[in-house]
Amino acid sequence: MALPFAAATSQAAVQRPRNVLLITLDDMNWDSLGVTGCAIPGISPHLDRLASESVLFNNAYIMTSICGPSRNAMMTGRFPHCSGSMGHGHQPPPGWTPPAHVTPSLSTCLHDRGFFTGAICKSGRLLDATFDMRFGEGPMGCFFEDRDPASFYKRSKAVLAKAREKNQPFFLYANPVDPHRPFPRTALEKRLCARYEKEFAHRKPKPNIGPPEPDTHYAPEVIDLPRFLPDIPEARAHVAPYFDAVHRGDQCVGAILRALEESGQKDDTLIIFLSDHGMGVPGAKWSSYNYSLRTPLMVRWPGVTKAGSTVDDSVVSSVDILPTVLDVLGLPPVEGIEGRSLVPFLRGKTPPDWRKSVYAAFNYMNDSKLDQYYPVRVETDGTYMYIWNAYLAVEGAPRVYHYANHPLLEVMRRHTDPKLRRRAETFAHRPPDELYNIRRDPGCWKNLAGKAPMATLQHALLRHMKQTGDPLLGLFEKHLG
Numbered sequence: 001m002a003l004p005f006a007a008a009t010s011q012a013a014v015q016r017p018r019n020v021l022l023i024t025l026d027d028m029n030w031d032s033l034g035v036t037g038c039a040i041p042g043i044s045p046h047l048d049r050l051a052s053e054s055v056l057f058n059n060a061y062i063m064t065s066i067c068g069p070s071r072n073a074m075m076t077g078r079f080p081h082c083s084g085s086m087g088h089g090h091q092p093p094p095g096w097t098p099p100a101h102v103t104p105s106l107s108t109c110l111h112d113r114g115f116f117t118g119a120i121c122k123s124g125r126l127l128d129a130t131f132d133m134r135f136g137e138g139p140m141g142c143f144f145e146d147r148d149p150a151s152f153y154k155r156s157k158a159v160l161a162k163a164r165e166k167n168q169p170f171f172l173y174a175n176p177v178d179p180h181r182p183f184p185r186t187a188l189e190k191r192l193c194a195r196y197e198k199e200f201a202h203r204k205p206k207p208n209i210g211p212p213e214p215d216t217h218y219a220p221e222v223i224d225l226p227r228f229l230p231d232i233p234e235a236r237a238h239v240a241p242y243f244d245a246v247h248r249g250d251q252c253v254g255a256i257l258r259a260l261e262e263s264g265q266k267d268d269t270l271i272i273f274l275s276d277h278g279m280g281v282p283g284a285k286w287s288s289y290n291y292s293l294r295t296p297l298m299v300r301w302p303g304v305t306k307a308g309s310t311v312d313d314s315v316v317s318s319v320d321i322l323p324t325v326l327d328v329l330g331l332p333p334v335e336g337i338e339g340r341s342l343v344p345f346l347r348g349k350t351p352p353d354w355r356k357s358v359y360a361a362f363n364y365m366n367d368s369k370l371d372q373y374y375p376v377r378v379e380t381d382g383t384y385m386y387i388w389n390a391y392l393a394v395e396g397a398p399r400v401y402h403y404a405n406h407p408l409l410e411v412m413r414r415h416t417d418p419k420l421r422r423r424a425e426t427f428a429h430r431p432p433d434e435l436y437n438i439r440r441d442p443g444c445w446k447n448l449a450g451k452a453p454m455a456t457l458q459h460a461l462l463r464h465m466k467q468t469g470d471p472l473l474g475l476f477e478k479h480l481g
Protein backbone atom coordinates (compact mmCIF):
# COMPACT_ATOMS: atom_id res chain seq x y z
CA MET A 1 0.00 0.00 0.00
CA ALA A 2 2.81 2.41 0.95
CA LEU A 3 4.45 2.53 -2.45
CA PRO A 4 1.50 3.56 -4.65
CA PHE A 5 0.52 6.15 -2.05
CA ALA A 6 4.01 7.66 -2.10
CA ALA A 7 4.01 7.68 -5.89
CA ALA A 8 0.62 9.37 -5.96
CA THR A 9 1.77 12.01 -3.46
CA SER A 10 4.87 12.86 -5.42
CA GLN A 11 2.75 13.02 -8.59
CA ALA A 12 0.44 15.49 -6.88
CA ALA A 13 3.37 17.53 -5.56
CA VAL A 14 4.83 18.19 -9.02
CA GLN A 15 1.45 18.36 -10.80
CA ARG A 16 2.79 17.65 -14.23
CA PRO A 17 0.15 18.00 -16.94
CA ARG A 18 -0.23 15.15 -19.37
CA ASN A 19 -0.75 17.20 -22.53
CA VAL A 20 0.45 20.38 -24.22
CA LEU A 21 -1.60 22.87 -26.24
CA LEU A 22 0.35 25.64 -27.96
CA ILE A 23 -1.90 28.23 -29.62
CA THR A 24 -0.74 31.16 -31.71
CA LEU A 25 -2.50 33.95 -33.52
CA ASP A 26 -0.82 35.16 -36.68
CA ASP A 27 0.51 38.73 -37.02
CA MET A 28 -1.24 40.19 -33.98
CA ASN A 29 0.04 43.15 -31.97
CA TRP A 30 0.60 42.47 -28.27
CA ASP A 31 -1.95 45.15 -27.28
CA SER A 32 -4.86 44.04 -29.46
CA LEU A 33 -6.52 42.05 -26.66
CA GLY A 34 -8.79 43.41 -23.97
CA VAL A 35 -6.48 42.02 -21.30
CA THR A 36 -3.44 43.77 -22.77
CA GLY A 37 -5.16 47.13 -23.07
CA CYS A 38 -7.19 47.24 -26.30
CA ALA A 39 -10.03 49.70 -25.70
CA ILE A 40 -12.55 48.07 -28.07
CA PRO A 41 -15.22 46.51 -25.80
CA GLY A 42 -15.50 42.73 -26.18
CA ILE A 43 -12.67 42.41 -28.71
CA SER A 44 -11.22 39.19 -27.27
CA PRO A 45 -13.44 37.48 -24.65
CA HIS A 46 -11.86 34.03 -25.03
CA LEU A 47 -8.26 35.15 -24.72
CA ASP A 48 -9.20 37.50 -21.89
CA ARG A 49 -10.67 34.53 -20.08
CA LEU A 50 -7.60 32.41 -20.78
CA ALA A 51 -5.43 35.22 -19.38
CA SER A 52 -7.58 35.33 -16.26
CA GLU A 53 -6.67 31.67 -15.70
CA SER A 54 -2.99 32.07 -16.62
CA VAL A 55 0.23 33.95 -15.98
CA LEU A 56 0.47 36.79 -18.49
CA PHE A 57 3.99 37.92 -19.39
CA ASN A 58 3.82 41.63 -20.09
CA ASN A 59 7.40 41.83 -21.24
CA ALA A 60 7.61 38.99 -23.76
CA TYR A 61 9.26 39.30 -27.17
CA ILE A 62 9.38 37.15 -30.24
CA MET A 63 12.67 36.57 -32.00
CA THR A 64 12.01 37.92 -35.50
CA SER A 65 9.00 39.58 -37.10
CA ILE A 66 8.21 37.22 -39.95
CA CYS A 67 6.30 33.92 -39.71
CA GLY A 68 8.71 31.12 -40.63
CA PRO A 69 11.75 32.10 -38.57
CA SER A 70 9.65 33.39 -35.66
CA ARG A 71 7.85 30.08 -35.41
CA ASN A 72 11.09 28.16 -35.75
CA ALA A 73 12.56 30.17 -32.86
CA MET A 74 9.63 29.23 -30.63
CA MET A 75 9.69 25.58 -31.71
CA THR A 76 13.47 25.12 -31.39
CA GLY A 77 14.32 27.47 -28.51
CA ARG A 78 17.06 28.93 -30.69
CA PHE A 79 18.09 32.27 -32.13
CA PRO A 80 17.49 32.40 -35.91
CA HIS A 81 21.15 32.09 -36.91
CA CYS A 82 21.54 29.14 -34.51
CA SER A 83 18.62 27.13 -35.87
CA GLY A 84 19.43 28.22 -39.42
CA SER A 85 15.92 29.56 -39.99
CA MET A 86 16.46 33.19 -40.87
CA GLY A 87 13.89 33.93 -43.56
CA HIS A 88 11.21 32.27 -45.62
CA GLY A 89 13.79 31.01 -48.13
CA HIS A 90 16.13 28.03 -48.13
CA GLN A 91 17.68 27.36 -44.76
CA PRO A 92 20.31 28.48 -44.04
CA PRO A 93 20.70 31.14 -46.76
CA PRO A 94 23.66 31.09 -49.13
CA GLY A 95 26.83 32.57 -47.72
CA TRP A 96 26.00 31.67 -44.14
CA THR A 97 27.68 28.86 -42.27
CA PRO A 98 25.12 26.22 -41.38
CA PRO A 99 24.66 25.78 -37.64
CA ALA A 100 27.22 23.35 -36.23
CA HIS A 101 24.90 21.92 -33.61
CA VAL A 102 21.41 20.99 -34.78
CA THR A 103 18.95 20.45 -31.96
CA PRO A 104 15.51 18.82 -32.11
CA SER A 105 12.33 20.88 -32.29
CA LEU A 106 9.54 20.74 -29.72
CA SER A 107 7.33 18.55 -31.89
CA THR A 108 10.14 16.03 -32.33
CA CYS A 109 11.09 16.04 -28.63
CA LEU A 110 7.50 15.32 -27.67
CA HIS A 111 6.85 12.88 -30.48
CA ASP A 112 9.92 10.90 -29.48
CA ARG A 113 8.63 10.81 -25.90
CA GLY A 114 5.38 9.17 -26.92
CA PHE A 115 3.17 12.18 -27.56
CA PHE A 116 0.60 12.21 -30.33
CA THR A 117 1.49 15.39 -32.20
CA GLY A 118 -0.94 17.49 -34.22
CA ALA A 119 -0.67 20.77 -36.10
CA ILE A 120 -3.49 22.94 -37.43
CA CYS A 121 -2.17 25.49 -39.97
CA LYS A 122 1.19 27.29 -40.04
CA SER A 123 3.45 24.24 -39.79
CA GLY A 124 4.69 24.29 -43.40
CA ARG A 125 7.94 26.17 -42.76
CA LEU A 126 8.91 24.45 -39.53
CA LEU A 127 12.32 22.83 -39.30
CA ASP A 128 12.33 19.26 -38.05
CA ALA A 129 8.56 19.10 -37.71
CA THR A 130 7.24 15.74 -36.53
CA PHE A 131 3.47 15.73 -36.59
CA ASP A 132 1.26 12.64 -36.62
CA MET A 133 -1.69 14.66 -37.85
CA ARG A 134 -1.33 17.83 -39.83
CA PHE A 135 -3.84 20.26 -41.33
CA GLY A 136 -2.35 22.75 -43.78
CA GLU A 137 -3.70 26.13 -44.84
CA GLY A 138 -4.40 27.90 -48.10
CA PRO A 139 -2.15 30.67 -49.44
CA MET A 140 -2.48 33.88 -47.35
CA GLY A 141 -5.05 32.16 -45.15
CA CYS A 142 -7.64 32.43 -47.92
CA PHE A 143 -9.32 29.07 -47.40
CA PHE A 144 -12.49 29.19 -45.31
CA GLU A 145 -11.15 26.71 -42.73
CA ASP A 146 -8.06 28.82 -41.94
CA ARG A 147 -10.16 31.40 -40.10
CA ASP A 148 -13.33 29.51 -39.23
CA PRO A 149 -14.02 28.82 -35.54
CA ALA A 150 -16.12 25.73 -36.33
CA SER A 151 -13.27 24.25 -38.39
CA PHE A 152 -10.80 24.82 -35.54
CA TYR A 153 -13.22 23.14 -33.17
CA LYS A 154 -13.63 20.14 -35.48
CA ARG A 155 -9.93 19.73 -36.22
CA SER A 156 -8.89 20.13 -32.56
CA LYS A 157 -11.47 17.46 -31.70
CA ALA A 158 -9.99 15.19 -34.37
CA VAL A 159 -6.45 15.45 -32.95
CA LEU A 160 -7.63 14.91 -29.37
CA ALA A 161 -9.80 11.95 -30.36
CA LYS A 162 -6.93 10.29 -32.22
CA ALA A 163 -4.58 10.75 -29.23
CA ARG A 164 -7.20 9.24 -26.95
CA GLU A 165 -7.77 6.33 -29.33
CA LYS A 166 -4.02 5.64 -29.28
CA ASN A 167 -3.86 6.21 -25.53
CA GLN A 168 -1.13 8.82 -25.96
CA PRO A 169 -0.72 12.27 -24.40
CA PHE A 170 -1.08 14.97 -27.05
CA PHE A 171 0.85 17.97 -28.25
CA LEU A 172 -1.40 20.21 -30.34
CA TYR A 173 0.03 23.20 -32.18
CA ALA A 174 -3.10 25.16 -33.22
CA ASN A 175 -2.79 28.31 -35.32
CA PRO A 176 -5.73 30.33 -36.62
CA VAL A 177 -4.46 32.48 -39.51
CA ASP A 178 -6.20 35.62 -38.20
CA PRO A 179 -5.40 38.49 -38.05
CA HIS A 180 -2.88 37.94 -40.87
CA ARG A 181 -3.55 39.94 -44.02
CA PRO A 182 -5.72 40.13 -46.07
CA PHE A 183 -7.94 41.91 -43.57
CA PRO A 184 -11.67 41.12 -43.88
CA ARG A 185 -13.83 42.81 -46.54
CA THR A 186 -10.86 44.58 -48.12
CA ALA A 187 -10.04 44.92 -51.79
CA LEU A 188 -6.92 42.81 -51.16
CA GLU A 189 -9.04 39.99 -49.75
CA LYS A 190 -11.39 40.11 -52.75
CA ARG A 191 -8.48 40.19 -55.20
CA LEU A 192 -6.63 37.29 -53.60
CA CYS A 193 -9.74 35.15 -53.28
CA ALA A 194 -10.60 35.76 -56.95
CA ARG A 195 -7.07 34.72 -57.89
CA TYR A 196 -7.17 31.53 -55.81
CA GLU A 197 -10.63 30.67 -57.16
CA LYS A 198 -8.97 30.44 -60.55
CA GLU A 199 -5.80 28.75 -59.36
CA PHE A 200 -7.62 26.04 -57.42
CA ALA A 201 -10.52 25.60 -59.88
CA HIS A 202 -9.29 22.20 -60.98
CA ARG A 203 -8.26 20.79 -57.63
CA LYS A 204 -10.42 17.93 -56.43
CA PRO A 205 -12.01 18.42 -54.03
CA LYS A 206 -12.01 22.13 -54.71
CA PRO A 207 -11.11 24.08 -51.56
CA ASN A 208 -13.65 26.41 -50.00
CA ILE A 209 -12.08 29.78 -50.82
CA GLY A 210 -12.91 32.96 -48.93
CA PRO A 211 -12.75 33.46 -45.15
CA PRO A 212 -16.00 33.49 -43.17
CA GLU A 213 -17.74 36.84 -42.69
CA PRO A 214 -16.64 38.25 -39.30
CA ASP A 215 -19.30 38.88 -36.65
CA THR A 216 -18.03 42.41 -36.14
CA HIS A 217 -17.65 45.38 -38.46
CA TYR A 218 -15.73 47.95 -36.45
CA ALA A 219 -15.90 51.51 -37.69
CA PRO A 220 -12.60 53.39 -38.06
CA GLU A 221 -13.75 55.81 -35.32
CA VAL A 222 -14.15 53.11 -32.65
CA ILE A 223 -10.91 51.19 -33.08
CA ASP A 224 -7.93 51.49 -30.77
CA LEU A 225 -5.28 52.80 -33.14
CA PRO A 226 -1.91 51.03 -32.69
CA ARG A 227 0.44 53.64 -31.33
CA PHE A 228 3.10 53.29 -34.01
CA LEU A 229 0.62 54.77 -36.50
CA PRO A 230 -0.36 58.44 -36.81
CA ASP A 231 -3.98 59.26 -35.97
CA ILE A 232 -5.11 60.14 -39.48
CA PRO A 233 -8.29 58.88 -41.18
CA GLU A 234 -6.29 56.83 -43.69
CA ALA A 235 -4.52 54.89 -40.93
CA ARG A 236 -7.77 54.27 -39.06
CA ALA A 237 -9.49 53.07 -42.22
CA HIS A 238 -6.56 50.80 -43.07
CA VAL A 239 -6.42 49.01 -39.71
CA ALA A 240 -10.13 48.95 -38.72
CA PRO A 241 -10.77 45.60 -40.48
CA TYR A 242 -7.69 44.16 -38.75
CA PHE A 243 -9.67 44.32 -35.51
CA ASP A 244 -12.52 42.32 -37.06
CA ALA A 245 -9.88 39.69 -37.82
CA VAL A 246 -8.57 39.84 -34.24
CA HIS A 247 -12.10 39.20 -32.98
CA ARG A 248 -12.57 36.28 -35.39
CA GLY A 249 -9.17 34.90 -34.36
CA ASP A 250 -10.25 35.08 -30.72
CA GLN A 251 -13.37 33.08 -31.64
CA CYS A 252 -11.12 30.43 -33.22
CA VAL A 253 -9.08 30.29 -30.01
CA GLY A 254 -12.34 29.93 -28.08
CA ALA A 255 -13.31 27.01 -30.32
CA ILE A 256 -9.97 25.25 -29.74
CA LEU A 257 -10.37 25.70 -25.98
CA ARG A 258 -13.94 24.42 -26.12
CA ALA A 259 -12.75 21.25 -27.84
CA LEU A 260 -10.20 20.81 -25.06
CA GLU A 261 -12.74 21.45 -22.29
CA GLU A 262 -15.19 18.97 -23.79
CA SER A 263 -12.46 16.33 -23.85
CA GLY A 264 -12.29 16.65 -20.07
CA GLN A 265 -8.54 17.29 -20.22
CA LYS A 266 -8.27 21.05 -19.71
CA ASP A 267 -6.90 20.64 -16.21
CA ASP A 268 -4.43 18.04 -17.41
CA THR A 269 -3.03 20.26 -20.18
CA LEU A 270 -0.36 22.93 -20.26
CA ILE A 271 -1.73 25.79 -22.38
CA ILE A 272 0.54 28.39 -23.95
CA PHE A 273 -0.63 31.28 -26.10
CA LEU A 274 1.25 33.95 -28.03
CA SER A 275 1.25 35.86 -31.31
CA ASP A 276 4.11 35.14 -33.72
CA HIS A 277 4.79 38.93 -34.22
CA GLY A 278 3.00 42.23 -34.84
CA MET A 279 0.45 43.21 -37.48
CA GLY A 280 1.16 43.20 -41.23
CA VAL A 281 1.64 46.95 -41.55
CA PRO A 282 5.06 48.62 -42.01
CA GLY A 283 6.45 49.58 -38.62
CA ALA A 284 5.22 46.34 -37.04
CA LYS A 285 5.73 43.12 -39.07
CA TRP A 286 8.97 42.98 -41.13
CA SER A 287 10.58 45.56 -38.83
CA SER A 288 12.19 45.27 -35.42
CA TYR A 289 10.31 47.81 -33.34
CA ASN A 290 8.27 47.36 -30.20
CA TYR A 291 5.11 46.61 -32.23
CA SER A 292 7.08 44.10 -34.29
CA LEU A 293 8.50 42.09 -31.44
CA ARG A 294 6.29 42.30 -28.38
CA THR A 295 3.82 39.45 -27.82
CA PRO A 296 1.04 38.71 -25.30
CA LEU A 297 2.48 35.47 -23.92
CA MET A 298 0.27 33.58 -21.49
CA VAL A 299 0.82 30.25 -19.78
CA ARG A 300 -1.75 28.15 -17.93
CA TRP A 301 -0.30 25.32 -15.84
CA PRO A 302 -3.21 23.86 -13.91
CA GLY A 303 -2.64 23.76 -10.16
CA VAL A 304 0.59 25.75 -10.39
CA THR A 305 0.25 29.11 -12.14
CA LYS A 306 -1.70 31.69 -10.18
CA ALA A 307 -4.81 32.58 -12.14
CA GLY A 308 -4.80 36.12 -13.47
CA SER A 309 -1.23 36.87 -12.37
CA THR A 310 1.30 38.82 -14.42
CA VAL A 311 5.06 38.99 -14.82
CA ASP A 312 5.71 42.65 -15.52
CA ASP A 313 9.41 43.36 -15.32
CA SER A 314 11.43 40.31 -16.31
CA VAL A 315 12.02 40.08 -20.04
CA VAL A 316 11.22 36.73 -21.62
CA SER A 317 11.44 35.44 -25.15
CA SER A 318 9.69 33.05 -27.51
CA VAL A 319 12.87 30.91 -27.38
CA ASP A 320 11.93 30.15 -23.77
CA ILE A 321 8.90 28.08 -24.86
CA LEU A 322 10.64 24.80 -25.70
CA PRO A 323 12.70 24.62 -22.49
CA THR A 324 9.61 25.61 -20.46
CA VAL A 325 7.46 22.85 -21.93
CA LEU A 326 10.12 20.19 -21.34
CA ASP A 327 10.70 21.43 -17.78
CA VAL A 328 6.98 21.47 -16.93
CA LEU A 329 6.65 17.91 -18.23
CA GLY A 330 9.76 16.76 -16.35
CA LEU A 331 11.47 15.72 -19.60
CA PRO A 332 15.24 16.03 -20.20
CA PRO A 333 16.24 19.49 -21.46
CA VAL A 334 17.72 20.11 -24.90
CA GLU A 335 21.31 21.20 -24.27
CA GLY A 336 23.05 24.02 -26.06
CA ILE A 337 20.03 26.20 -26.86
CA GLU A 338 19.51 29.91 -26.20
CA GLY A 339 16.10 29.70 -24.48
CA ARG A 340 15.60 29.24 -20.74
CA SER A 341 12.83 27.60 -18.78
CA LEU A 342 10.14 29.93 -17.42
CA VAL A 343 9.11 27.42 -14.77
CA PRO A 344 10.35 29.56 -11.83
CA PHE A 345 8.07 32.41 -13.02
CA LEU A 346 5.20 29.95 -13.41
CA ARG A 347 5.72 29.07 -9.76
CA GLY A 348 5.64 32.77 -8.84
CA LYS A 349 9.40 33.29 -8.41
CA THR A 350 11.99 35.35 -10.28
CA PRO A 351 15.33 33.57 -10.67
CA PRO A 352 18.10 35.83 -9.29
CA ASP A 353 20.27 35.25 -12.35
CA TRP A 354 17.51 35.95 -14.89
CA ARG A 355 18.60 37.84 -18.04
CA LYS A 356 18.39 41.62 -17.91
CA SER A 357 17.67 42.01 -21.62
CA VAL A 358 16.63 39.96 -24.65
CA TYR A 359 18.02 39.67 -28.15
CA ALA A 360 15.94 39.80 -31.32
CA ALA A 361 16.87 39.90 -34.99
CA PHE A 362 15.62 40.39 -38.50
CA ASN A 363 17.35 38.81 -41.47
CA TYR A 364 15.54 37.99 -44.68
CA MET A 365 12.16 38.89 -46.07
CA ASN A 366 10.61 36.28 -48.33
CA ASP A 367 13.63 34.50 -49.66
CA SER A 368 17.35 34.34 -49.09
CA LYS A 369 18.49 36.67 -51.86
CA LEU A 370 20.54 39.76 -51.18
CA ASP A 371 17.76 42.11 -52.33
CA GLN A 372 15.60 40.63 -49.54
CA TYR A 373 18.31 40.99 -46.91
CA TYR A 374 17.52 43.52 -44.15
CA PRO A 375 19.58 42.35 -41.19
CA VAL A 376 18.73 44.22 -37.99
CA ARG A 377 19.73 43.40 -34.42
CA VAL A 378 17.82 44.37 -31.30
CA GLU A 379 18.38 44.27 -27.57
CA THR A 380 15.71 45.34 -25.10
CA ASP A 381 15.46 45.40 -21.33
CA GLY A 382 11.73 46.09 -21.44
CA THR A 383 12.18 49.82 -20.85
CA TYR A 384 14.57 50.74 -23.62
CA MET A 385 14.85 49.09 -27.01
CA TYR A 386 18.08 49.42 -28.96
CA ILE A 387 18.01 48.73 -32.70
CA TRP A 388 21.07 48.37 -34.93
CA ASN A 389 20.14 48.62 -38.62
CA ALA A 390 22.91 46.28 -39.71
CA TYR A 391 21.80 46.14 -43.36
CA LEU A 392 23.23 49.63 -43.85
CA ALA A 393 26.70 48.12 -43.31
CA VAL A 394 26.20 45.10 -45.59
CA GLU A 395 27.61 45.52 -49.06
CA GLY A 396 24.98 44.90 -51.72
CA ALA A 397 22.03 44.87 -49.30
CA PRO A 398 19.16 47.33 -49.97
CA ARG A 399 19.49 50.85 -48.58
CA VAL A 400 15.78 51.67 -48.59
CA TYR A 401 13.79 49.64 -46.10
CA HIS A 402 11.23 47.13 -47.38
CA TYR A 403 7.67 48.46 -47.87
CA ALA A 404 8.80 52.09 -48.00
CA ASN A 405 6.21 52.44 -50.79
CA HIS A 406 3.30 51.15 -48.69
CA PRO A 407 0.15 53.25 -49.34
CA LEU A 408 0.04 54.45 -45.73
CA LEU A 409 3.59 55.73 -45.98
CA GLU A 410 2.74 57.44 -49.25
CA VAL A 411 -0.07 59.27 -47.44
CA MET A 412 2.34 60.29 -44.66
CA ARG A 413 4.94 61.40 -47.18
CA ARG A 414 2.43 63.83 -48.75
CA HIS A 415 0.92 64.98 -45.43
CA THR A 416 0.87 68.64 -44.36
CA ASP A 417 2.21 67.70 -40.91
CA PRO A 418 6.04 67.71 -41.14
CA LYS A 419 6.21 65.17 -38.29
CA LEU A 420 4.46 62.60 -40.49
CA ARG A 421 6.64 63.44 -43.49
CA ARG A 422 9.72 62.90 -41.31
CA ARG A 423 8.27 59.64 -39.99
CA ALA A 424 7.78 58.27 -43.51
CA GLU A 425 11.27 59.39 -44.48
CA THR A 426 12.86 57.78 -41.40
CA PHE A 427 10.98 54.59 -42.13
CA ALA A 428 12.51 54.38 -45.60
CA HIS A 429 15.99 55.65 -44.70
CA ARG A 430 16.82 54.55 -41.18
CA PRO A 431 19.75 55.70 -39.12
CA PRO A 432 22.26 53.02 -38.07
CA ASP A 433 21.26 53.27 -34.39
CA GLU A 434 17.81 53.68 -32.86
CA LEU A 435 16.87 53.77 -29.19
CA TYR A 436 13.36 54.10 -27.78
CA ASN A 437 11.85 54.30 -24.35
CA ILE A 438 9.17 51.70 -25.10
CA ARG A 439 7.34 52.27 -21.81
CA ARG A 440 6.75 55.95 -22.48
CA ASP A 441 6.83 55.72 -26.25
CA PRO A 442 5.55 52.25 -27.22
CA GLY A 443 5.06 53.36 -30.83
CA CYS A 444 8.79 54.23 -31.15
CA TRP A 445 8.42 57.81 -32.38
CA LYS A 446 11.27 59.54 -30.60
CA ASN A 447 14.72 58.19 -31.38
CA LEU A 448 16.94 58.63 -28.32
CA ALA A 449 20.07 57.17 -29.95
CA GLY A 450 23.18 58.29 -28.13
CA LYS A 451 21.48 58.58 -24.73
CA ALA A 452 22.95 56.66 -21.80
CA PRO A 453 21.01 53.34 -21.95
CA MET A 454 22.29 52.75 -25.48
CA ALA A 455 25.81 51.71 -24.46
CA THR A 456 24.49 49.21 -21.91
CA LEU A 457 22.19 47.60 -24.47
CA GLN A 458 24.91 47.60 -27.13
CA HIS A 459 27.16 45.70 -24.73
CA ALA A 460 24.43 43.20 -23.96
CA LEU A 461 23.80 42.76 -27.69
CA LEU A 462 27.50 42.30 -28.34
CA ARG A 463 27.62 39.62 -25.65
CA HIS A 464 24.64 37.76 -27.16
CA MET A 465 26.22 37.95 -30.61
CA LYS A 466 29.56 36.64 -29.32
CA GLN A 467 28.01 33.84 -27.29
CA THR A 468 25.94 32.56 -30.22
CA GLY A 469 28.33 33.15 -33.12
CA ASP A 470 26.13 35.75 -34.80
CA PRO A 471 27.46 36.10 -38.37
CA LEU A 472 27.19 39.89 -38.06
CA LEU A 473 29.50 40.04 -35.06
CA GLY A 474 32.44 41.40 -37.04
CA LEU A 475 30.32 44.16 -38.56
CA PHE A 476 28.91 45.10 -35.16
CA GLU A 477 32.38 45.26 -33.60
CA LYS A 478 33.41 47.53 -36.44
CA HIS A 479 30.28 49.65 -35.89
CA LEU A 480 31.08 50.06 -32.20
CA GLY A 481 34.61 51.07 -33.19
Ligand SMILES: [Ca+2]
Binds near residue numbers: 026027067180276277
Ligand atom coordinates in the same frame (compact mmCIF):
# COMPACT_ATOMS: atom_id res chain seq x y z
CA1 LIG B 1 2.97 35.58 -38.85
